[in-house]
Each structure stands twice: as structure tokens, then as C-alpha cells.
Amino acid sequence: xxxxxxxxxxxxxxxxxxxxxxxxxxxxxxxxxxxxxxxxxxxxxxxxxxxxxxxxxxxxxxxxxxxxxxxxxxxxxxxxxxxxxxxxxxxxxxxxxxxxxxxxxxxxxxxxxxxxxxxxxxxxxxxxxxxxxxxxxxxxxxxxxxxxxxxxxxxxxxxxxxxxxxxxxxxxxxxxxxxxxxxxxxxxxxxxxxxxxxxxxxxxxxxxxxxxxxxxxxxxxxxxxxxxxxxxxxxxxxxxxxxxxxxxxxxxxxxxxxxxxxxxxxxxxxxxxxxxxxxxxxxxxxxxxxxxxxxxxxxxxxxxxxxxxxxxxxxxxxxxxxxxxxxxxxxxxxxxxxxxxxxxxxxxxxxxxxxxxxxxxxxxxxxxxxxxxxxxxxxxxxxxxxxxxxxxxx
Ligand SMILES: *Cc1c(COP(=O)(O)O)cnc(C)c1O
Numbered sequence: 001x002x003x004x005x006x007x008x009x010x011x012x013x014x015x016x017x018x019x020x021x022x023x024x025x026x027x028x029x030x031x032x033x034x035x036x037x038x039x040x041x042x043x044x045x046x047x048x049x050x051x052x053x054x055x056x057x058x059x060x061x062x063x064x065x066x067x068x069x070x071x072x073x074x075x076x077x078x079x080x081x082x083x084x085x086x087x088x089x090x091x092x093x094x095x096x097x098x099x100x101x102x103x104x105x106x107x108x109x110x111x112x113x114x115x116x117x118x119x120x121x122x123x124x125x126x127x128x129x130x131x132x133x134x135x136x137x138x139x140x141x142x143x144x145x146x147x148x149x150x151x152x153x154x155x156x157x158x159x160x161x162x163x164x165x166x167x168x169x170x171x172x173x174x175x176x177x178x179x180x181x182x183x184x185x186x187x188x189x190x191x192x193x194x195x196x197x198x199x200x201x202x203x204x205x206x207x208x209x210x211x212x213x214x215x216x217x218x219x220x221x222x223x224x225x226x227x228x229x230x231x232x233x234x235x236x237x238x239x240x241x242x243x244x245x246x247x248x249x250x251x252x253x254x255x256x257x258x259x260x261x262x263x264x265x266x267x268x269x270x271x272x273x274x275x276x277x278x279x280x281x282x283x284x285x286x287x288x289x290x291x292x293x294x295x296x297x298x299x300x301x302x303x304x305x306x307x308x309x310x311x312x313x314x315x316x317x318x319x320x321x322x323x324x325x326x327x328x329x330x331x332x333x334x335x336x337x338x339x340x341x342x343x344x345x346x347x348x349x350x351x352x353x354x355x356x357x358x359x360x361x362x363x364x365x366x367x368x369x370x371x372x373x374x375x376x377x378x379x380x381x382x383x384x385x386x387x388x389x390x391x392x393x394x
Pocket of ligand 1: 090091092093116118158187189190208209210211212221222223
């Protein structure tokens with residue numbers, strides 16, 4: 001991308017299309033070239049020697065880096081306002097490699113309780129084997145000062161959360177991390193950089209399941225981390241050791257998807273607000289969890305720290321699990337599937353997906369009822385989505 005005219009900061013829509021892509025040569029392809037290769041040549045042994053001595057960077061082997069991956073990395077770094085980014089084979093590859101890059105035996109983590117299931121289980125089942133202690137806090141961070149001690153190394157948060165869309169106050173979280181000199185990590189998957197840019201507030205690392213909004217078309221598993229050069233290089237080392245590198249074809253799909261990120265998210269937010277308002281008035285719906293509604297406990301916070309309310313929501317049906325199952329089985333435009341952030345609108349029952357095998361008490365603590373339906377709003381015509389909800393609820 002050429003440098004913008006002096007003093008002008010490009011908007012997200014422009015950045016997502018042009019960042020990382022150099023198209024200002026004679027006959028340069030406008031589309032993205034896929035470097036479909038495992039390895040890269042050196043012209044002669046002198047170049048090889050210069051690379052080995054660390055005197056010249058080079059692409060050598062795709063697990064270490066690849067020009068197509070670099071395009072995706074430049075876009076994500078530019079969107080998040082980061083010095084650098086790395087793309088990975090999945091969101092979990094980014095999350096696990098980022099945490100292992102900054103933690104060692106004896107360290108402690110403070111993390112929000114409501115986490116993506118894979119992250120929660122990584123912390124619950126794997127970290128104890130490595131002597132890493134994780135302490136959980138609610139999204140309001142109440143009592144967090146009682147969980148911190150000299151061994152605490154990392155603050156890890158997710159906001160908005162799944163499936164009740166509770167928010168963590170980013171300013172409060174970062175103030176706490178700074179006070180205790182913690183490395184702060186945030187999973188920004190649900191908001192996307194279009195709605196919040198935590199690095200600008202002082203977070204050290206932003207993580208993504210790029211499978212969701214960034215790629216946006218439900219056709220690729222991908223992840224990313226963005227932050228300082230130093231931290232991203234540490235994560236790159238872990239990706240190289242543990243093998244969570246992205247494939248160039250996946251990078252192409254991610255790049256292709258990201259070009260419409262801003263447009264998609266803006267439209268998805270608009271449709272989501274319309275649908276949340278409709279659901280809130282429906283006689284069969286007991287409660288709608290959407291930060292864009294005045295009834296949501298974090299509505300004021302969402303207005304302060306997000307540029308839009310997002311396109312994820314959940315609602316509780318008065319008829320409980322039977323009604324929720326009936327609704328999902330009757331939906332015709334909304335697909336019954338896990339995941340989120342794609343062009344297709346989706347419904348799913350947390351009871352049988354993210355919160356499977358939890359007791360009624362555990363479900364209640366997570367804000368999940370047997371009759372809770374989680375919704376990911378896609379890009380279909382809002383009128384068609386509304387008509388589908390109406391008939392499925394009838
Ligand atoms: C899906 C998801 C992940 C995991 O990402 P994968 O790409 O499936 O590995 C992590 N965090 C959040 C919030 C997610 O929704």
C-alpha cells in the first residue's frame with residue numbers, strides 16, 4: 001500500500017482492502033497471489049550465509065513465514081493498530097502459542113470466567129500439568145485485587161462474552177494490568193477490530209479466531225495475534241516450535257474475507273439491533289441478551305467502549321428447552337450450527353454446544369437457561385430473517 005496523503009489516517013474499510021498489498025507496479029496482480037510453496041530458494045550460498053548470520057531476513061520455509069501469510073499479517077496489524085501480527089492455523093493455535101510464549105512454570109494467570117470453551121479447557125486441563133495456576137474472575141472484575149500476587153504474570157480477558165454478551169470494562173482491566181505489571185491479553189473475536197481496538201487502550205496482545213468475523217465466510221479455520229514486534233516474535237517462535245502455522249490457501253481465504261470486514265460487520269450490527277428489538281417484544285421470549293438493548297446490564301459500557309453492539313446475541317424462550325429445540329428445528333433461513341461471524345445467520349443451543357454437560361447450577365452461573373438460543377446474525381436480508389424468526393416462533 002502507498003503511504004496515505006500527509007496527516008490522513010485511512011479508515012478500516014480502506015485498510016482492510018489495501019494494507020499489506022503492493023499493487024503499484026506495472027502489471028501487478030490486483031488479486032492476492034498464493035505462494036503455494038513449502039520452501040523458498042536462495043540465489044547463492046552468500047545469500048544463505050547472510051540469512052544464517054541473521055544479517056538478512058528471508059522467506060525460507062512456510063512454517064517460519066510466507067509472503068501470502070505476510071499480507072494477512074499486515075492487514076490485521078494495521079486494523080488492530082499493532083506494530084506486528086502473526087496468522088496461525090486456528091484461533092486456538094494463536095491463543096495457546098501466545099500464552100505459552102509469555103508463561104512459564106510457577107506463573108499465575110487471572111482470566112475471566114466466561115471464556116471460549118477451548119481456552120477454558122486449555123487453562124483447566126493443560127496448564128496445571130505445566131505448573132501454571134489460573135484464577136478466574138467475573139466480567140465485572142469484582143475482587144480481582146484478591147487474586148493477584150507476585151507470581152501473577154498475565155491478565156487474560158474476553159469481551160463480549162459467549163453467550164450472554166457481558167462486557168469487561170477495557171479501561172478498568174488495563175488499569176489493573178498496569179498497576180500489577182501484568183501482560184494483558186484479550187480475545188477480540190466477538191467484537192472484531194471494527195468495533196474495538198484494545199491495543200490503543202494499552203493491551204499488550206490481541207488474539208483472534210479469524211475463522212469468525214475476520215474471514216467471515218464459514219469456509220476456513222484461522223487465527224491471529226497482534227501486538228508489539230517483540231511479543232509477536234516470541235509467539236512466532238512458539239508457532240515454529242509447536243507447528244501451529246497457517247497454510248497459504250487459508251491465508252488467501254482470510255485475506256479475501258477481510259477485504260469486506262468493515263462492510264459486513266457494520267451491516268451485521270444494524271440487522272442484529274433490529275432483530276434484538278423484535279425479539280424483545282415477542283410474547284414467547286423471556287429475555288434477550290444483546291448489548292445494544294437498554295435492558296442489557298452492560299448497555300452503557302458498550303456505548304462507551306465499542307463502535308457498534310456486534311452481531312451476536314442470545315435469547316431465552318419462556319417454553320424452556322422444548323420451545324428452544326422446536327424453534328431451532330423450525331428455522332429455515334437460520335442454520336443450526338456452531339461457530340459465528342459468517343455471512344450465514346446461525347442459531348445454536350448453548351445447552352448442547354458451548355455449555356454441554358454442565359449442571360443446571362453451572363448453566364445458571366453462566367447465565368444460560370435450558371431455553372437459551374444463541375444467534376449469530378449474518379448478511380441475509382433483514383426482512384427474510386425476521387420472517388423466519390416469526391414463523392419459527394409461531
Ligand atoms: C471460535 C473461537 C475460538 C477458537 O478459534 P478456532 O479458530 O476455532 O480455533 C477462540 N475464541 C473465541 C471467542 C471463539 O469464538
